[in-house]
Amino acid sequence: MSVKSPCIDLCIFDGRTGWCQGCGRTRAETREWRKLSPFHRKAIERALAARIKVVRVDSQDN
Template sequence: MAVKSPCTDLCLFEGKTGWCRGCGRTRKEAQEWRKMSPYHRQTIERALAARIKAVSKTEA
């Protein structure tokens, strides 16, 4: 079964936080996504919207 990824194919990692501007994950989270347990993926997914919002504020 394929694991749904939040990747948006826009891999630009913000220097200060290390979060991707496209999906909000860190480089390590993106690399380990398929190996993570459903619990860990859900925990990260809950934080992604806030991360993306925070990164977009630093761009403005």
């Protein structure tokens, strides 16, 4: 069974936070996504919306 990824194929990582501008995950989180437990994936998913807001505000400021 495949694990649904939040990836939207826009892999540009913010230099300050390390979060992807497309999905909000870090490089390590994207690499390890399939290996993470459902608990850890859900915890990351809950943080993504807030991360995306931060990254988008930062990119608009630059």
